[in-house]
Amino acid sequence: GNSVTQMEGPVTLSEEAFLTINCTYTATGYPSLFWYVQYPGEGLQLLLKATKADDKGSNKGFEATYRKETTSFHLEKGSVQVSDSAVYFCALSEGGRGSNYKLTFGKGTLLTVNP
Amino acid sequence: NAGVTQTPKFRILKIGQSMTLQCTQDMNHNYMYWYRQDPGMGLKLIYYSVGAGITDKGEVPNGYNVSRSTTEDFPLRLELAAPSQTSVYFCASSSLDRVNREKLFFGSGTQLSVL
Numbered sequence: 001g002n003s004v005t006q007m008e009g010p011v012t013l014s015e016e017a018f019l020t021i022n023c024t025y026t027a028t029g030y031p032s033l034f035w036y037v038q039y040p041g042e043g044l045q046l047l048l049k050a051t052k053a054d055d056k057g058s059n060k061g062f063e064a065t066y067r068k069e070t071t072s073f074h075l076e077k078g079s080v081q082v083s084d085s086a087v088y089f090c091a092l093s094e095g096g097r098g099s100n101y102k103l104t105f106g107k108g109t110l111l112t113v114n115p
Numbered sequence: 116n117a118g119v120t121q122t123p124k125f126r127i128l129k130i131g132q133s134m135t136l137q138c139t140q141d142m143n144h145n146y147m148y149w150y151r152q153d154p155g156m157g158l159k160l161i162y163y164s165v166g167a168g169i170t171d172k173g174e175v176p177n178g179y180n181v182s183r184s185t186t187e188d189f190p191l192r193l194e195l196a197a198p199s200q201t202s203v204y205f206c207a208s209s210s211l212d213r214v215n216r217e218k219l220f221f222g223s224g225t226q227l228s229v230l
Binding site: 004034042043044049103106 | 163207218222
């Protein structure tokens with residue numbers, strides 16, 4: 001079946017540091033890939049997505065590139081802020097014809113950014 | 116903008132008790148989902164629905180039931196609560212539109228403890 005593996009957290013950075021959170025996946029066919037973010041006390045919300053190989057998703061200074069050859073979708077940001085402190089989830093969709101587009105989530109990575 | 120509303124936010128149950136977690140959305144979304152989030156384990160899909168009157172099992176349906184009598188509401192029922200059901204429960208919805216089908220909108224969650 002489909003699966004998503006994220007780097008273990010927690011990750012603690014100083015403000016303006018560079019962020020990378022690794023994500024690799026296993027899937028049959030050609031899934032779409034996503035990063036969701038969960039701020040404290042809230043539900044998850046979509047951060048960015050990519051639907052085919054070599055696509056780059058970007059939002060709020062974050063970006064991730066769909067790498068089919070390495071089955072990866074690593075999240076990066078050049079300069080993190082305290083407000084980026086949250087849990088980040090990598091996910092994939094089954095997609096495909098007739099699918100209801102259920103998502104498979106990774107375990108999440110807690111990011112804490114200190115001033 | 117209410118979005119996805121879940122009630123209650125917190126609940127403590129005794130083993131063997133029953134309860135219903137309520138979920139309602141005001142975005143006219145066809146798809147609705149129930150996930151549980153266990154610490155360090157990411158999100159697991161319990162049940163989902165592709166429209167009123169249609170429900171199907173997800174990855175971890177045992178011990179739960181759902182119904183979808185209207186587009187707006189998707190309650191989750193626990194009949195005989197067990198300690199293994201201690202978790203945070205998230206309801207989510209998404210549109211039928213092909214482009215946005217995988218953009219899930221999440222409620223803020225219900226923290227349930229079974230003692």
